[in-house]
Amino acid sequence: MKELRALLFDVDGTLAETERDAHRVAFNATFAEYKLDWNWSVELYGELLAVTGGKERMQFYLDKYRPDYQQPDDLQDFIIELHKNKTKHYNNMLTENPLILRPGVRRLLEEARVRGIRLGIATTTTPENVISLLEHSLAPDAVSWFEVIAAGSMVAAKKPAPDIYNYAMQQMNLQANQCIAIEDSHNGILSSQAAGITTLITVSNYTRNEDFSGAMVVLDNLGEPNQPFTVLDGDVGDSTYVDIDFLTSSNSIG
Numbered sequence: 001m002k003e004l005r006a007l008l009f010d011v012d013g014t015l016a017e018t019e020r021d022a023h024r025v026a027f028n029a030t031f032a033e034y035k036l037d038w039n040w041s042v043e044l045y046g047e048l049l050a051v052t053g054g055k056e057r058m059q060f061y062l063d064k065y066r067p068d069y070q071q072p073d074d075l076q077d078f079i080i081e082l083h084k085n086k087t088k089h090y091n092n093m094l095t096e097n098p099l100i101l102r103p104g105v106r107r108l109l110e111e112a113r114v115r116g117i118r119l120g121i122a123t124t125t126t127p128e129n130v131i132s133l134l135e136h137s138l139a140p141d142a143v144s145w146f147e148v149i150a151a152g153s154m155v156a157a158k159k160p161a162p163d164i165y166n167y168a169m170q171q172m173n174l175q176a177n178q179c180i181a182i183e184d185s186h187n188g189i190l191s192s193q194a195a196g197i198t199t200l201i202t203v204s205n206y207t208r209n210e211d212f213s214g215a216m217v218v219l220d221n222l223g224e225p226n227q228p229f230t231v232l233d234g235d236v237g238d239s240t241y242v243d244i245d246f247l248t249s250s251n252s253i254g
């Protein structure tokens, strides 16, 4: 077993519950602004999350649910324009009404910093979305807490492909067996595991029933000293919240 050197965090669903009440709402605001009769309900959005990446998700929606839509010749350009507008709405929302981080996230990040465990981000979302979330929900200087923010189109293939995790490790000069990934989704763990990284899952409101085969442990959240996690799968011994000792002692790194 190698020594734990770094934690690599997913963003959406892992740091905060961003999907249902932020990303989805931002997509719908864009559709309304462009007078499109597209409206993504909470339930439909859960199905659309099968595809990572906002542009890819819009294309998937048209392909699967809107064969009636008269596609413009320049559909790809139109999707790019819509997505830029959606990103603007999303960032405005996160600035005006910052989201609350999920239980244990701030505590674990702060402990990692104190103990010299390096931090990175590996996400499918757009880089500026990550920056807004970190600055407004974690700390004004929180971007500097992370050595790399590997995000969005920095790699050719989004999750479930391993590319974004491989990119983050390459930037940090780390091997997979020196890292633990924190994820919330099936596509996320497919990506981190394909990159060879031991993965801890905290399920989010859309992902509770997904397949997390091979996870180090599946929890409802990271827990706090006064707010224990619930174990959904795996062995946690006597622990009631995730801290660095928990991560290093659970003979998890391979």
Ligand code: XBP
Pocket: 010, 011, 012, 013, 019, 023, 051, 052, 053, 054, 055, 122, 123, 124, 125, 126, 129, 159, 185, 188
């Ligand atoms: C989440 C995603 C993203 C967001 C929307 O990825 O799949 O597409 O839903 O963001 P992760 P964009 O959990 O890996 O962070 O519209 O910027 O793609």
Ligand code: MG
Pocket: 010, 011, 012, 013, 014, 183, 184, 185, 188
């Ligand atoms: Mg996620």
